[in-house]
Amino acid sequence: MQFRTKARAVDLLGKGQIADLPTAITELWKNGYDAYADNLKAELFKKGYNGLTKSYFTISDDGKGMSNSDILDKWLVLGTDSKSRAETDIESEDTLWKRPRIKAGEKGIGRLSVAYLGNPMLMLTKKIGYPLQALFFDWRLLENYNLFLDDINIPLKSVEKLNTLESIFADLKNEFLLNFEKETDLDNKPIWEGKQIELKSEIVTNTKEALLEAPVLDKIFSFFNSDDSHGTLFLTFNPINQILELAENDNDGLEDRKFVISSLTGFTNPFKDIKIDVSTIFNINKGIETYDLLNSRGNFFTKSDFDLADVYIKGEFNGNGTFEGKIRIYNEIIDYSYTNPRKKDKRSFYGAIPLELGYSQGEEKSSSLTESQFAGLFNKVREYGGLYIFRDNFRVLPYGRENADFLNFEQRRSKRAGTYYFSYRRMYGYLDITRERNEHLKDKSSREGLINNAQYRAFTNDAINFFVTLAQDYFGTEAKQSIFLDKKKELNDQHEALKADKAREKAEKIAFTKSLNAYPQKLDEHQNKYRDLLNILDEKLNNINVTYSEVESILDELQKMDLDFKALIPKVPKHYKPTETQKERLYKFEDKLNNYFELIKPKRDELNKKAQDKLEIRDLKIDFSKKYNGYIFSLEKALNENRQQLDEKFTSLSKEYRERSKRLINSLSENKERVINEIFSKEQVNQFTNEIEMQYNSLFVEAERKLFPLVNHIKRLKFEINQEEVEGAYKAQYDQMKYQWEQTRDTAQLGIAVEIIDHEFNQLYAKINNQLGVLGNNEVVNSIKEFRFLEKNFKQLEDKYALLSPLYRISGALIKDISCNKIFNYLLEFFENQILEYNIYFDVSDNFRNHIINIKEPVIHTVFINIINNAIYWLRNKEQRVIKLDYLIDTQEIIIANSGEKIPDYRLDKIFDLFYSQRPNGRGIGLYLSKQSLNEAGLDIYATNDVKYNSLKGACFVINKKVN
Template structure:
């Protein structure tokens, strides 16, 4: 007797064990990693893209691929144990000559998750030295409960020539349809019955409809583009709706898209330096648009984000109830230990688990970050915040998802935020599991979390109580230690002061804007009334006999309106710089007022002269006296109004000062009699002395923070210095400098790229023009040869543009982990001609190739291009021409060294100054911009003649991360 296996058992082990779409993709990507792939890709081709009639979904990896024997003996054998034994391979052809990897897969059934993606499926795989193998299958066939595994035919064929792929594909479909030739089993019972007859019809119809359209064939041809190609590609012909909906931009599927993105991002641990260099992409191709889904909602976290954390935890749980590590609260680090007073049992020992966690404050006012830093981090936390679990640096789902709060942070916080403090939505970081250290913390069969065994329960109990105790020690409303509360209050006070200052500035702006809007109407009213008075005065003075009493009232009104002219122009606040639009409006208003004055002045002077002729000296003297008094009265009124405001403000401040002082003194003295009466021992004297001293110090700190600064500010006030104008001038100067710097930087970055283009393109165009002239001579043999040259040079032109195009995308680029090996390959291609022409030896260390930098990709390319370009120039007259790229892991420093001219010690710093250059016709902006660009990514660059770095005895540059010690 022996077991027989129903076909649906495979369906239950595969699709039935997969919780969701991200888990299915993750399982296939893990298999790609285990096959020594470097690039793991998901690709959706939506109907309508490049005229596609159907939608397709592809999962691919550039791993070692499989031969037909591998497929038959391994891929089609479920539960293979090579991964579960966790045996390391030996570096060989089987590892693509890469360092052996710890297997990410474990149960030997992850391959079956491809069934989750849709049906039918075509698998194409190639091993180096072997032909492409093609396998066609529809996983729904396994849903038939009457079929046994040995009843099923899975067609497999070799593809010796890609041009024959369509023919092979059609043969595979015919072979697959042989599964439906048999109508009854050995016992003469129907194999397909009931509702499954409909399933059978659907499978057959889908197989007949499955075609390889031109864009898909092009993709496959580019994937297997040479004899040395290797890897595996799964093509699904009818992707499930959840995949298709990822291409939509509507709000209906927003939550599902966020769920998929947050689940697939961070496939490997981005929070720490690892040896894993895996690149994951999920491209969406729809209509005329292609984008990477995983980057569509912003960058994921990286290790440098821990530097931005206001609270940072780094330590480890020992597996038996204790934690040991450091807690950084704002800028102060504390050694912290904790032991959970639970019952210790060997059966609950879960192994050492390191933890590294950052925490973002909910409000900017409670954070130590700048506004831009706070907003950038808040955006990441909003999208991806949570506590992740990685095993051997691979993500364990569902941990890190919004709904995966397995330690119950939000439940506790909802009960009492002031006690429990920590919020799952504001944290980011990871727990670091490995198979060796934590063998009893295992995944559920559904790959959806860890099994809830004794070890898991012990760990979660330790972690929960650790966070509870830590909150009570430092972060609760009434914490045992006041470090966090004190610093938070200081930041809040600073923020409120700045907020109040901005509010005052905003009020000034609003008042100024209102006056700009009110001005035209005021001027119209003034002009109309003034001209009316002039006309009245003219009429009166035209009379033969006119007395002073008849024109006195008109002259008084005109005098009053003359004094009002100065107040018609809106007063510009001194605390801020008006916008260009506001300045333009103000300029037009002033012009209009000046034109008005020029218009009425001649008539006013004419009437003044007429009045002097008509009126007696006594009358004119009376009018002059009134005018004189009018000026005195106007000045006196303005001064008295402001003096009254000053007296009111001083009175208010003085009253407020007295009330605050009284409250502080009462706080210290109100319990004096009671405390003195309670003292009955010497010990109490010491105790109360300490308590009173602490209270005094606290109250005195409050006065130094609130009352005394105001007094000092008033003491510094002087009629000789306009504080508002000084502050406004500095603000305006800062804004102007910031704007000019941004403009200069962007322009200069573009200039560097244009110079490079100019140099490269001029050479290529010269070649092309020469070859076109040769083609024009109608020499058939030469024409063919030159045409080939022309085609080649156009290809070079295209390639150069492709190389240079990243340099233009600095402003819109996102920070990401850039592989140094990718940078090296880029430089080899970029400087291909110069390296050959000057016989340059371009060396690179393995340490450099395996390192990566968190930075905007165009920035790092521009920096390296500038340094290498300088190196090539200064090596021209050297016999040995060597450029070496290296990385020192112990100090986290990148080295760019060459054997050219050595930089004198006194110039090591000067070469980074703007416009400083020793090259003929050099502009001296490249290194300056390189330094500034790197600073924005918290990196610094410097030159050194230290033999530790400069072992080629030429020019040597070092790039390193800026640490707190460097600041």
């Protein structure tokens, strides 16, 4: 007698043992890794993509692949044990000449998880030096409980040439359909009966309808595109709905997509320095787009995220209940040891398990991170937070998922968060197990976690009690050590102070914005009223017999409006930094107000003189006296209003101080009589003395924190020091430092990118330079205008590259005397089209034409190109489009000016900062590089609105000698 195996047994071992979709994909990826693949990919081709009439799903790896005999002797043999014997591998052709790997699979049935993905299936696999192998099968055939394994034929064929794949695929389908021709078994019983008949019909129909459409064929051909290609690709023709729904954007399947992403992300351990060099991708091909599903909800954790943790734990469980390691609480590191007092039994020894864990505070105010750092980490923790388990650096599912809180953190927190500090949703990190160290911690056959044996129970008991005790020691509301609570309180207080400051800044911002919005109307009203008063005054003064009484009220009103003139411009709060748009509006307001003043002042002066001529000295003295008193009154009014506000604030603060003080005193004194009456022994005297002292210390600390700082602040105030200006200056300095840091970071990233491509650019420049040199020796070519232009442009491009990488200088442009007239003619050629299109006029002085500059030609050309290019942009909407080039002999300065937009005074220096630009889509690099390259040549450039230079009242640049 011997066992016979029903086909259904394979179905139970395969699809029946897979818990979910991510587990199925993970099992196949593990097999790919075990086959020495470096790239593991899942890919959904959604119906409609590039004209597809159906949806398809593929799983592929670029591992060693299989030959015909490998499939027959290994892949189709269940329970192959070679995976558990990693020592049998040696670096050879069989490992693709890679270092031998510890196998990720262990049971020899992971390959059957492909049945979970849908049906039917085509497997294509190729080993180096062997032809492509094609295997077709529909796993649902195994669901027939009347079939034995030896009744089933799995068609397998070699594909010598890829262009024959379609015909071979048709042969495979026909051969597979032969499985359904037999109607009865040896006992003459029907093989297909009852509901199985419907299953048979569905399998046959799906097999006949299975097609290799063009986009899918392209995928296959690109994967196996040469004789040296290797790897395995599974193609599923009718993917399960769960796969298809991953491509949807609706909210219905949001949780399921999140579940799949969180399960497949972190396939290998990203938290360790030594990482497994394997790439995992899950592409969604839908419509006209392709994107990686695994990155669609943000990047996964990296080891550097531990640096951002407010609480960081690193250590090791020894397998017998003891943890040894270090705890970092904010910036303080503590050696920590814990031993679980459970009963020790060698049968519960689970082996050493390292732990590394970061913990993110739930509120920004309790974190030491910056706002952007906290937001970035918070988003990661929200998406992927949890405690992961990795075996031999491969993730063990379901640990790390949102619902896989196997140490019951949230269950304990629901009872009392103040005692059970740790939350599963706020942590990120891993437990590191291996087959060698932790041989008794094994996966369930369903891959739904570790088997609940004695070793697993001992470990979870140790881990749970470790976290409970650690919380009691440092993190609970009644913690034995106050390190965490003190620091958290300090951060909370700082946060509240900053929050209050931001609220004040926000209020000032709103008030400033309102005043900006209201300004145009106020100015118009002031201007119209002022003009009307001047006209009325003019009319009255034209009267020969005008008296003072007739014009007195008009003169009074004009003086009042003169005093109100300065108050028209909105005041910028000291604590608030206006936006660039607001600065621009403010600048235009000031410009408009000044223009208004310049326009109205001659008329006002004329009427003042006219009034003096018409009025008697007595009347003029009366008017002068009233003006004098008007100034005094205006000053008194401003001072008194502010003094009144000061008195009110002092009264309010003093009242609040008394009330808070009274509450603190009452807290200490209210129980005095009761406590004294309860004392009946000497021991109680000591006990109550300690309690009162503790209460006093607590209340005094509160006073030091909330009351005394205000008094100290007021004591430090002096009329000689403008506290608001000091705070504003420090804030501006902080904002500038922050801006410079962001610039530095961006520059560093740019530098890294340049460093990566530097070598390739070096060779490319050398080749182009050499080819230009060869062409330049040809008289015919050299006479072509476009070639000379190309040569000059290349020199400019080369010079900019040399600025970024000064160690590489290709052709070495020489410093020489360059005529400014030659520069001007070059600009006319360079901007020929724009000059004609926008009808731009160049005003070029003889001094400029005759001036000589000693510099590298590409450098000075690039500087002028940058400035003229910007000028053309800002000139486009002007009626008069003039660019002026001049040279001042006395000061040895080159002037480049235009009649376009004037540069606001506050921007004159900023425009040379790296990445600063006001042009839409501008990069803010041109002027920065121009200044840098001129500085290298001993020259400098600056922008100015000085009328001495800026005669066109637009943008004006001055090039002069650099002052050391």
